[in-house]
Amino acid sequence: MDTVTKRKLNSEEIFAALKVFITEVIGEEFVEDMDITRESSFTKDLEMDSIEIVSFSEKVKAHFGENIDFTGWLSGMDLDQLINLKLDDIIKHIETCQ
């Protein structure tokens, strides 16, 4: 039997997966009016509240693995880091955790 090594996802694939999670969390009808890019800020552009962030974080964990502690990572940030957090920062974080 082949040893299956779980392939690391590249940045584009992570971005695509995150977009799906955001749509699931926020709701399709609300995502329609949004332009989700790597530069989208988490709180300002996507306007996620704490409940949405928790549900997003659970999806990230379920998909990318338990070792991605998204809420733990957030709680280590200072105010300005949280305010300026972009989707791209999350993609990079997942890349390093994989």
Add this chain to the structure above:
Amino acid sequence: MPKFMFVVPPFFGHISPTLSVGASLISRGHQVVWVGIKELGAEHIPAGGKFIVPHEELAEHQADIQRILKMQDEGPKLSGVETLKLALEETYLPFCRYIMKGLSRVADEFQPDVIISDCITFAGAICAYNKGIPCVTTTPVPPDVTGDTMQSPKIFEWQKNLILGLQREFGVYTDDYVIHSRDMNIVFTSKEFAASKDTSEHMQYVGPVKGRPNNTPFDWDRLAAVTTPKVFVSLGTLLVDIRKDFFQKLIEAFADQPLTIVAATDPAIFDKWPDNFIVQGYVPQSTLMPHMDAVICHGGFNTVNDAFLNGLPMLITPIAYDHFHTASLIENAGCGVKLRYKRLRVSDLKTAMWDVLENEKYRIAARHIQDTFIKAGGNEKATELLETFAQKTYEQTTTLS
């Protein structure tokens, strides 16, 4: 007779309970003044009281004060962390710096026996500390409003550095927070509703204090003819920009439903309202409430308190600031349903409204909070606490001298 000096921010929700308590103190023969950075309409100031704005010392900060007041309108567009920054770093701290000089002069002239400082006007408590004047804090909303955010070590650090830094600017070098009184903090809600973890003895939960009489005319005959469940809707006095969007959603959800909406908002925002909407710019809110079956609001504590004092269940659509905290408390206490205003679906609005109206559990829970509010003692209790506090500190100072 002791003299009381209230120090208040330029936000009416924070000033309002102090006006009720101040009016009671005046009627019992005490001298009472208020100090703030913005004038208050004369109609609000209790007879015999005085509202002092130290214009001379504030003159150089006037442009900044106006800019900061304008910034508050941005609230609905901000995220939770941005709101925290706007509130503490960009509003409370500068306001404290601007008023300190004038406040200090007024305190020297008036010689208060007690300074009663609102929880966000740090200047009152710092001034009291520096002059050795006994200090009481008033807190109009359930405390712990920042909730879990302060669990984050860097944000906790940020808050601590700002507050201790501010205290040092005014010569206070202790590492304790003196911006809030450790002797007495009067909170205008019930302990049970606030679900506060702070069990310190100085926290005194007195419940809401009664508002001032409001004789605004209303079409009572039209209301009396209504046979469907009646739902009161208010967005409070702020949040002018989003009014149209909000009521558009309510119209979509409820125009064809067997219920009646009684809304406090300017009717001119739409040419035509559905027949089951009774709309008026200003309403006699506290007289109307006993006729209602439920309330839709954003979580501003004036309407929330009025709803609870009548044991009414709520549909809350938090928009900004402390609304989210209040909305969570209402939901946790089982008194209603919370729907975030952003991404509000008309179908959810409908489902939640009928759930709130038809499921008796919300009304029962709301009546329970009503009981805790009434038992907390309100205005009378607050007045009694302040008199006892003044008497006690007065005796202490006379024994010492």
